[in-house]
Amino acid sequence: MKNSKPWKFRIGLGCLALGAMCTLPASAQDAPDVGPHPAQPLKPMESHIGHVTGHAKDGKMDYRRYCAGCHGDQGDGNGENAQWLDPKPRDFTIATFKCRSTLTGTLPTDEDLFNTLGRGVTNSFMPVWNTFSDQQRADLVAYIKTFSPRWEKEKAGEPIKIPAEPAVTIESIAHGKALFTKLECWKCHGPQGKGDGPSASTLTDSKDQPIRPYDFSAGRDDSRFKCGSTNQDIYKIFMTGVDGTPMPSFADTIQPNDAWDLVHFLRTLQVHRHSKENDVLKAAGGKIPAYVEKSQAPASWSGNQGGGRPKLSASVRTDDFVRPGR
Numbered sequence: 001m002k003n004s005k006p007w008k009f010r011i012g013l014g015c016l017a018l019g020a021m022c023t024l025p026a027s028a029q030d031a032p033d034v035g036p037h038p039a040q041p042l043k044p045m046e047s048h049i050g051h052v053t054g055h056a057k058d059g060k061m062d063y064r065r066y067c068a069g070c071h072g073d074q075g076d077g078n079g080e081n082a083q084w085l086d087p088k089p090r091d092f093t094i095a096t097f098k099c100r101s102t103l104t105g106t107l108p109t110d111e112d113l114f115n116t117l118g119r120g121v122t123n124s125f126m127p128v129w130n131t132f133s134d135q136q137r138a139d140l141v142a143y144i145k146t147f148s149p150r151w152e153k154e155k156a157g158e159p160i161k162i163p164a165e166p167a168v169t170i171e172s173i174a175h176g177k178a179l180f181t182k183l184e185c186w187k188c189h190g191p192q193g194k195g196d197g198p199s200a201s202t203l204t205d206s207k208d209q210p211i212r213p214y215d216f217s218a219g220r221d222d223s224r225f226k227c228g229s230t231n232q233d234i235y236k237i238f239m240t241g242v243d244g245t246p247m248p249s250f251a252d253t254i255q256p257n258d259a260w261d262l263v264h265f266l267r268t269l270q271v272h273r274h275s276k277e278n279d280v281l282k283a284a285g286g287k288i289p290a291y292v293e294k295s296q297a298p299a300s301w302s303g304n305q306g307g308g309r310p311k312l313s314a315s316v317r318t319d320d321f322v323r324p325g326r
């Protein structure tokens with residue numbers, strides 16, 4: 001060795017020269033812990049779906065084989081394929097999920113995750129895993145839950161209560177349209193639900209990735225939503241919100257029965273899909289009538305002479321703004 005002086009000593013000399021500006025060598029605490037780490041013991045996590053109990057240790061093999069390529073070995077959403085995907089695979093370490101039956105901000109139920117696996121996530125690269133047995137899916141759910149400490153500290157949220165669906169009528173659709181206008185769904189989803197509202201191009205998700213609002217008019221007869229295809233599923237989406245995205249929860253704003261009217265209207269925005277709602281609209285001549293709030297309806301609309309049209313609040317004068325694109 002040419003230079004036998006220890007490096008600390010040389011820095012010490014530098015300190016003398018630089019006086020007060022001297023910086024001390026980084027302490028051992030700041031250095032990374034190099035070298036191999038012993039494997040982390042797997043948490044004994046379970047999932048409960050009906051009579052099936054899932055075990056994390058039994059889900060590990062399937063996860064590594066089928067899921068890690070996108071979701072990453074550590075569940076952080078950084079699998080080797082993630083760079084090519086939009087939207088990005090879910091990061092399980094933060095335990096934020098889009099498809100829940102539970103209120104915004106809470107953990108989904110085991111059953112929510114189990115159903116997501118069986119359904120896949122439409123309009124994304126998340127595949128359908130319905131060839132797995134129920135046991136395999138339950139084990140995978142338990143395994144996913146090992147990635148975030150939230151599952152040890154918090155319970156899953158309570159599933160929201162959904163009242164029985166009322167009949168589809170043109171009045172129900174008209175009221176749904178009034179709500180779509182009043183609650184400004186159109187600002188993101190667009191007046192015809194085409195995903196092209198004035199705010200649409202500005203939206204990003206919680207990971208700063210650009211995200212587009214759902215285009216209701218795209219898709220054919222088999223068009224689905226991210227979190228399911230039934231009317232109950234749509235109800236759940238806007239009442240619980242799509243966590244991790246700008247799509248808000250409306251549970252505090254919309255009354256349960258009003259929510260059904262909104263569901264019925266949203267179906268008419270799916271212009272290519274065969275549905276009860278589109279049949280009712282067709283039978284009504286294809287035009288959604290203006291909604292008049294029952295409490296504010298004048299006793300006699302046509303007999304109101306001299307005073308002009310009865311005064312309606314802004315929220316109910318919606319007839320010409322939102323109209324399905326047909």
Ligand code: HEC
Nearest residue numbers: 066067070087088089090097098099116121124125126140
């Ligand atoms: C080809 C890539 C890919 C593979 C393979 C894959 N996923 Fe996904 N997964 C995704 C993407 C992308 C999303 C996010 C979709 C979105 O945000 O709309 C996702 C989302 C999810 C979600 C979250 C849904 C929600 O409600 O937010 C779960 C749970 C999930 N995946 C589980 C799995 C499991 C378990 C496997 C293996 C059996 C798997 N994924 C395999 C790409 C993949």
Ligand code: HEC
Nearest residue numbers: 183184185188212213214225226227237238242245246247
């Ligand atoms: C601030 C913008 C914004 C507003 C306001 C908004 N949405 Fe959304 N919405 C989104 C975004 C973004 C998505 C897509 C989320 C995703 O792809 O993960 C979405 C998704 C949805 C979905 C799910 C589509 C799917 O793929 O499953 C439904 C249903 C929906 N919105 C209904 C509504 C209704 C009803 C309202 C008003 C009561 C509303 N949205 C208001 C931004 C918005």
